[in-house]
Amino acid sequence: MNADTTGPHAGAHAGPHAVVVGGGITGLATALRLLAAGVRVTVLEGTGRLGGKLLAGEIAGAPVDLGAESLLARRPEAVALAEAVGLGDRLQAPATSTASVWSRGTLVPMPKGHVMGVPGDAADVAGLLSEEALRRIGQDLELPPTELGEDTAIGAYVAARMGHEVVDRLVEPLLGGVYAGDAYRISMKAAVPALFEAARRHPTLTAAVRAVQAAGSATPADVAGAATGLGGAVFAGLAGGVGTLPVAVAAAVRAAGGTVLTGTPATALLRTGPATWQVVTRDRTLDADAVVLTTPAPVTAGLLAAHAPAAAAELDGIDYASMALVTLAFRRADLPGLPGSGFLVPPVDGHTIKASTFSSQKWRWVAEGAPDLFVLRTSVGRHGEEHQLHREDADLVAASLKDLAAATGLAARPVATTVTRWAGGLPQYPVGHLARVARIREAVAALPGLRLAGAAYDGVGIPACVASAHRAADGIADEIIATSETTHPGAGHSS
Structure with a gap:
């Protein structure tokens, strides 16, 4: 099979060429960053569309997100990327951020004054937890310090300090919304690093929570948010949907001279020199001075097996959770008044759904796009519940x-429904995850011109994925541009 030398800047003096495998938001952000550094880029996406878990769509003519619906605005990376690709004026803070917890058959307003569900004061969660649980929270101040070691499961640690009810009715549903996982398995160091570090420095969990709250009371991101019109909003959406972000990034990549190919999965990775590669697809082979793999861990493991078997074995050990999003459109006039932006559901209560978002109340752009409709969605499935996707x-x-009726009294029938399945959508971060990632990176570091990026490593949120992309791209740019003058005269200089 011949190497593919086609593309926008093909030729003898085209400069270094990087192939980015995976066309989700991580891969696209990687490509854009590399292009800005003067690297020629080809993006390979195995499916027929770009964006990964970000997907904009519609229901009954109303625009909606059918995947991730918000960006963490207190991290700068995703907001900055949206602005860089011309979407800055479409960033929106939620119209309401008042959520509830459906606990013991009642919708209870989400308490304030907690860090991922862990309270700094029992009084802050008095409306949600039992009197016995509130007393148990107070006992944290009387317990001797807990040795955390290198890592610990957040659920087990919090339960030991404050009781299981805090975990089951607050920490679990909140973490479930991020990881679709089990709080009693999830790494505290990976999922809530600020709290983990504070807990190592303070004698009680209560003191650690208060320290995190104090440190986050006025962050630089709040100032940045004010400049974008987001104020101090924790989350932000995009008018038209977060799913429009990868589309805009892909357009920017192409405008900068990058090549983006869909329906083109990488089937093999060949090492052709000390720091050069070939990426094999079904119908072409691409020569590359560098490769960035942004694919899910099992796919990355298959591509790396011949080159870094230890890394491949570690990647194969990363579990994923599957989930489904059920999007429902109602006639607005048929609905009762629904509270706030939606609600979370503690798994301990045994319901099918794990959360519901009242999209038409949470996002102005959804309401304005279909003023006579009310759009909401539910999420179904956690780690270990893959059977839910087979329904x-x-x-x-x-x-x-059924669950919506029990929680809110909603009795109306939807005028349209859409079910979106995300099989293997969310990597799990159990105890020891960061140590696993360190071992993977150590093994890959022995292979010049190769980097990994994506949700499996440094965080599952969009800003974390963009940061992972930038880390990989910057490492590649530093590595190949420094030596490219001898093989690609003029590389690294803009013209």
């Missing part, structure tokens, strides 16, 4: 309507 669409819709 028929109608069954998932019926289960969602």
Whole structure:
């Protein structure tokens, strides 16, 4: 098979060429960063569309997100990327951020004054937890310090300090919304690093929570948020949907001279020199001075098996959770008044759905796009519940309507429904995850011209994925541009 030398800047003096495998937000952000550094880029996406878990769509003519719906605005990376690709004026803070917890059959306003569900004062969660649980929280101040070691499960640690009810009714549903995982398995060091570090420095969990709260009371990101019109909003959306972000980034990549190919999975990775590679697809082979793999861990493991077997084995050990999003559109006039932006559901109560978002109340752009409709969505499935994705669409819709009726009194029938399945959508971060990532990176570091990036490593949120992309791109640029003058005269200089 011949090497593919086609592309926008192909030729003898085209400069160094990087192939980015994976066309999700991580891969696209990697490509844009590399292009800015003067590297020629080809992006390979195995499926027929770009964006990964970011997907904009519509229901009953109303625009909606069918994947991730918000960006963490207190981290700068995703907001900055949106601005860089011309979407800055479409960033929106939620119209309401008042959420509830559906606990013991009642919708209770989400308490304030907690760090990922861990309270700094029992009084802050008095409306949600039992009197016995509130007394148990206070006992944290009387317990001797807990030795955390190198890592610990956040659920186990918090339960030991403050009791299981805090975990089951606050920490679990909040973490479930991020990882679709089990709080009793999730790494505190990876999932809530600020709290983990504070807990190592303070004698009680209460003191650690208060320290994190004090440190985050006025962050630089709040100032940046004010400049974008987001104020101090924790989260932000995009008018038209967060799913429009990868589309805009892909357009920027192409405008900068990059090549983006869909329906082109990488089938093999060949090392052709000390720091050069070939990426094999079904119909072409691309020569590359560098490769960035942004694919899910199992795919990355397969590509690396011949070159870094230890890294491949570690990657194969990363579990993923699968989930489904059930999007429902109602006639607005048929609905009762619904509280706030939605609600979370503690798994301990045994319901099917794990959360519901009232999209038409949370996002102005959804309400304005369909003023006569009310759009909401539910999420179904956690780690270990892959069977939920095998249920028929109608069954998932019926289960969602049953739980919505029990939680809110909603009795109306939807005018349209859409079920979106995300098989293997969320990597799990169990105890020891960061140590695993360190071992993977150590093994890959022995292979010049190769980097990994994506949700499996440094965080599952969009800003974390963009940061991972920038880390990989900057490492590649530093590595190949420094030596490219001898093989690609003029590389690294803009013209």
